[in-house]
Amino acid sequence: MKEILLGNTAIALGAVTAGVRVAAGYPGTPSTEVLEGVAKYNTDGKISVEWSANEKAALEVAAGASWSGVRAIVTMKQVGLNVASDPLMSLGVIGTKGGMVIVVADDPGPISSQTEQDTRHFGKFANIPVLDPSSPEEAYEMTKYAFELSEKLHLPIILRPTTKVCHSSGTIEVDTEVYQYESEGFVKDPKWVIFPPLSYRRHLEIEQQQKEISVLFSRLPFNRIEGNGSIGIATGGATYAIVKDIVETFKLDVTILKSGAVFPPPDQLYGEFLHRVEKVLVLEELDPVIEEQLYHVMAVRKIERPIRGKLDGFVTPAGELRFENTLDYIEKFIGRKLKSIENKPVIDLPQRSPVLCAGCPHRASFYAVKKAMRGKKSVFCGDIGCYTLGNGKPLEMTDTCLCMGAGITVAQGIKKAEPDANVFAFIGDSTFFASGMTGLANAVYNGTNIIVVVLDNSTTAMTGHQPHPGIGRTIMNTSSPKIDICSVAKALGAGFVKKVNPFEFDEAVKTVREASEKNGVSVIIFEAPCVALVKSHGICTVEECTGCKKCIREIGCPALTVRARKVEINPALCYGCGLCTNICDRIIRL
Amino acid sequence: MDILITGVGGQGIILASKILAYAYVIEGRNARTGETIGMSQRGGCVVSHVRAGNAHSPYIPVGGADLLLSFELCEGARRIPYLKKDGFAIVNTAMIIPVSTALGKSDYDVEKITKYISENTNAIFIDADRIAQECGSFRAVNTVLIGAACGLGVLELSTDSIIQSMKKNIRAQYLDLNINAFHSGMKATEEMREKCKIM
Ligand SMILES: Cc1ncc(C[n+]2csc(CCOP(=O)(O)OP(=O)(O)O)c2C)c(N)n1
Numbered sequence: 001m002k003e004i005l006l007g008n009t010a011i012a013l014g015a016v017t018a019g020v021r022v023a024a025g026y027p028g029t030p031s032t033e034v035l036e037g038v039a040k041y042n043t044d045g046k047i048s049v050e051w052s053a054n055e056k057a058a059l060e061v062a063a064g065a066s067w068s069g070v071r072a073i074v075t076m077k078q079v080g081l082n083v084a085s086d087p088l089m090s091l092g093v094i095g096t097k098g099g100m101v102i103v104v105a106d107d108p109g110p111i112s113s114q115t116e117q118d119t120r121h122f123g124k125f126a127n128i129p130v131l132d133p134s135s136p137e138e139a140y141e142m143t144k145y146a147f148e149l150s151e152k153l154h155l156p157i158i159l160r161p162t163t164k165v166c167h168s169s170g171t172i173e174v175d176t177e178v179y180q181y182e183s184e185g186f187v188k189d190p191k192w193v194i195f196p197p198l199s200y201r202r203h204l205e206i207e208q209q210q211k212e213i214s215v216l217f218s219r220l221p222f223n224r225i226e227g228n229g230s231i232g233i234a235t236g237g238a239t240y241a242i243v244k245d246i247v248e249t250f251k252l253d254v255t256i257l258k259s260g261a262v263f264p265p266p267d268q269l270y271g272e273f274l275h276r277v278e279k280v281l282v283l284e285e286l287d288p289v290i291e292e293q294l295y296h297v298m299a300v301r302k303i304e305r306p307i308r309g310k311l312d313g314f315v316t317p318a319g320e321l322r323f324e325n326t327l328d329y330i331e332k333f334i335g336r337k338l339k340s341i342e343n344k345p346v347i348d349l350p351q352r353s354p355v356l357c358a359g360c361p362h363r364a365s366f367y368a369v370k371k372a373m374r375g376k377k378s379v380f381c382g383d384i385g386c387y388t389l390g391n392g393k394p395l396e397m398t399d400t401c402l403c404m405g406a407g408i409t410v411a412q413g414i415k416k417a418e419p420d421a422n423v424f425a426f427i428g429d430s431t432f433f434a435s436g437m438t439g440l441a442n443a444v445y446n447g448t449n450i451i452v453v454v455l456d457n458s459t460t461a462m463t464g465h466q467p468h469p470g471i472g473r474t475i476m477n478t479s480s481p482k483i484d485i486c487s488v489a490k491a492l493g494a495g496f497v498k499k500v501n502p503f504e505f506d507e508a509v510k511t512v513r514e515a516s517e518k519n520g521v522s523v524i525i526f527e528a529p530c531v532a533l534v535k536s537h538g539i540c541t542v543e544e545c546t547g548c549k550k551c552i553r554e555i556g557c558p559a560l561t562v563r564a565r566k567v568e569i570n571p572a573l574c575y576g577c578g579l580c581t582n583i584c585d586r587i588i589r590l
Numbered sequence: 591m592d593i594l595i596t597g598v599g600g601q602g603i604i605l606a607s608k609i610l611a612y613a614y615v616i617e618g619r620n621a622r623t624g625e626t627i628g629m630s631q632r633g634g635c636v637v638s639h640v641r642a643g644n645a646h647s648p649y650i651p652v653g654g655a656d657l658l659l660s661f662e663l664c665e666g667a668r669r670i671p672y673l674k675k676d677g678f679a680i681v682n683t684a685m686i687i688p689v690s691t692a693l694g695k696s697d698y699d700v701e702k703i704t705k706y707i708s709e710n711t712n713a714i715f716i717d718a719d720r721i722a723q724e725c726g727s728f729r730a731v732n733t734v735l736i737g738a739a740c741g742l743g744v745l746e747l748s749t750d751s752i753i754q755s756m757k758k759n760i761r762a763q764y765l766d767l768n769i770n771a772f773h774s775g776m777k778a779t780e781e782m783r784e785k786c787k788i789m
Binding site for chain 2: 002003004029111112134135136164167168169170171238240241242244245248322323324327342343344345346347348349350351352353354355357393394549552553556557558560561562570572
């Protein structure tokens with residue numbers, strides 16, 4: 001049967017077909033739909049699927065399952081692997097039993113990430129094989145193969161799709177049979193306990209094994225040489241598909257090296273490729289990984305070919321490769337124009353930057369803090385989530401953002417350096433459970449007077465509304481204990497702890513003032529659900545607008561628009577949250 | 591066949607691309623889609639590329655689209671450079687004013703934008719939001735626009751395949767409304783069909 005599947009869904013279906021029994025992950029664009037896909041295909045409930053509290057937890061859950069002999073998958077975005085890197089490094093030493101696949105989605109651009117890091121380096125760092133799919137179709141095949149490979153090597157396998165694979169769909173002939181197996185359960189063995197002597201022994205074995213995997217990868221169909229011609233193009237991942245389109249469209253006589261199983265590098269195949277061509281252009285997104293591998297093979301095998309790529313500045317070190325710039329590089333490399341793109345004129349158009357939705361409770365929370373602290377020296381540390389958008393005009397309530405959970409701890413550093421400022425740390429509910437609690441403990445333990453504002457919208461909104469430990473529901477829609485953030489804050493020793501609905505605006509402003517006057521660590525929990533989870537509360541309307549636009553200047557809600565110099569409220573967007581009624585008496589909620 | 595669908599988050603663009611892509615599969619072709627969603631859940635630019643045939647990569651090159659299906663006026667203008675020389679644009683005249691405009695930092699000049707689109711491509715403007723409302727919900731704007739494209743005869747797809755694909759991709763309780771919206775969209779452009787053939 002042929003299906004149109006999103007790359008991430010194809011990975012999910014591949015895992016289900018391969019008989020995965022435990023699936024764990026933490027949401028993060030562009031990886032999120034993988035775990036959601038496993039949950040969707042888990043119709044008989046035989047797979048244990050969970051959103052873990054963070055990526056480290058997810059990877060460890062999967063490791064335990066694998067050590068007990070079942071197939072397991074973990075999913076995360078690239079920065080998630082930074083959080084999970086501690087277990088990853090040790091798992092590379094100890095190894096696995098049941099097939100284990102770690103899906104880590106990279107995001108060239110970056111389009112929705114903090115960094116443009118390249119997960120292929122983690123493979124090398126941890127001695128873990130890396131598969132790099134070029135399309136949803138290949139992602140499906142690679143996922144199934146990755147489980148087999150993991151069991152053959154007793155190592156976890158990193159599957160590293162990028163945004164163009166995760167969020168594109170392809171036509172896939174899907175299997176109907178699911179791989180069946182019996183697991184013997186956890187068998188006690190000293191090999192599951194990492195100690196220095198074991199680590200040393202394993203290190204020797206692993207280095208030897210890397211050489212064997214390289215030989216295997218040189219014969220793997222995911223790695224191959226296509227075409228002939230003395231001009232070589234080495235590529236991998238989503239860029240391979242673009243190169244293929246260009247080569248077919250313009251009927252180019254080139255030899256393509258496609259690197260799909262990219263670590264350990266298939267040295268033999270690389271050597272063969274280098275022998276067949278006179279010069280090489282390397283086209284890959286993120287870091288010059290294939291390029292460096294080729295230089296290494298040239299040095300070891302004493303081959304000399306001119307290579308153009310990122311290392312000599314021929315190809316941009318940052319950002320995406322798309323059809324247009326890839327074509328430019330190929331034209332420049334072969335020394336002739338292939339296409340005269342007749343560019344249409346462009347005009348200036350209004351910018352459409354991402355904004356907090358109309359009715360978003362974060363807007364009310366930010367505005368309450370802004371109003372309470374007006375005229376007082378304050379620093380607003382932000383964190384990662386929809387609320388990072390609080391940095392935009394006109395709110396401008398996010399002064400720092402580093403990585404998940406860092407808001408609370410960065411605030412402590414700022415407070416130490418600037419004791420007379422009111423230092424706030426905003427953090428979302430999902431982020432609080434993922435990596436905020438340790439920071440809170442740190443603030444209490446070290447007596448740093450900061451005000452932590454938990455923006456509790458009852459969901460992980462930014463990544464598409466996943467549940468988390470504070471919700472009382474799992475990814476499989478079963479109920480679970482609901483961890484109360486208020487109680488956690490109290491238990492961690494915060495002095496002032498209060499929960500308020502930010503739309504009860506006067507109360508919210510009062511609470512912020514109160515918290516800022518207290519000594520010790522204060523925690524305010526602004527609780528109101530994300531607009532995507534609830535029906536609208538009605539609608540606001542402006543009566544006889546004077547055209548001063550104060551409402552827009554203060555809160556910048558997307559439902560507030562201007563027509564003929566007067567403010568109008570777009571009924572299709574308004575949620576009737578009523579925040580604007582606190583700014584202007586002429587606005588009323590119907 | 592390369593179709594670029596564009597608009598603003600929350601307008602149902604991704605579903606529209608799924609419906610089209612699966613309709614091509616029903617007709618025995620390969621299809622792929624590529625989505626660029628960006629940072630915000632709602633209110634940001636969304637573009638989806640639908641490619642039927644044997645292209646390997648998911649994104650349509652600039653100057654390569656046969657059809658531009660635009661859910662919002664200025665978003666349509668933004669993607670005009672993606673169209674082929676003889677490509678078509680079907681543009682919903684509905685506007686979603688960005689916050690930057692409300693704050694007075696950028697201008698949403700309807701006349702200028704409309705003129706730019708008309709001058710640079712074969713464009714058909716329809717008020718798809720109104721048609722969707724008349725069919726029962728503004729959410730059906732995506733199926734209205736698919737109908738409009740079908741009515742123009744530029745999709746290389748039969749009506750049957752599209753309806754079959756809608757049945758697979760739309761939840762049962764919304765299906766009738768959407769099929770109705772699809773037919774209304776079709777009616778809106780069918781009469782323009784002759785005109786397009788001349789162009
Ligand atoms: C280490 C890491 N994992 C995952 C992500 C992806 N991510 C971005 S925001 C976010 C959580 C947002 O949820 P929450 O804190 O509840 O804020 P909301 O978006 O609901 O306002 C996640 C998981 C990330 N940026 N970093």
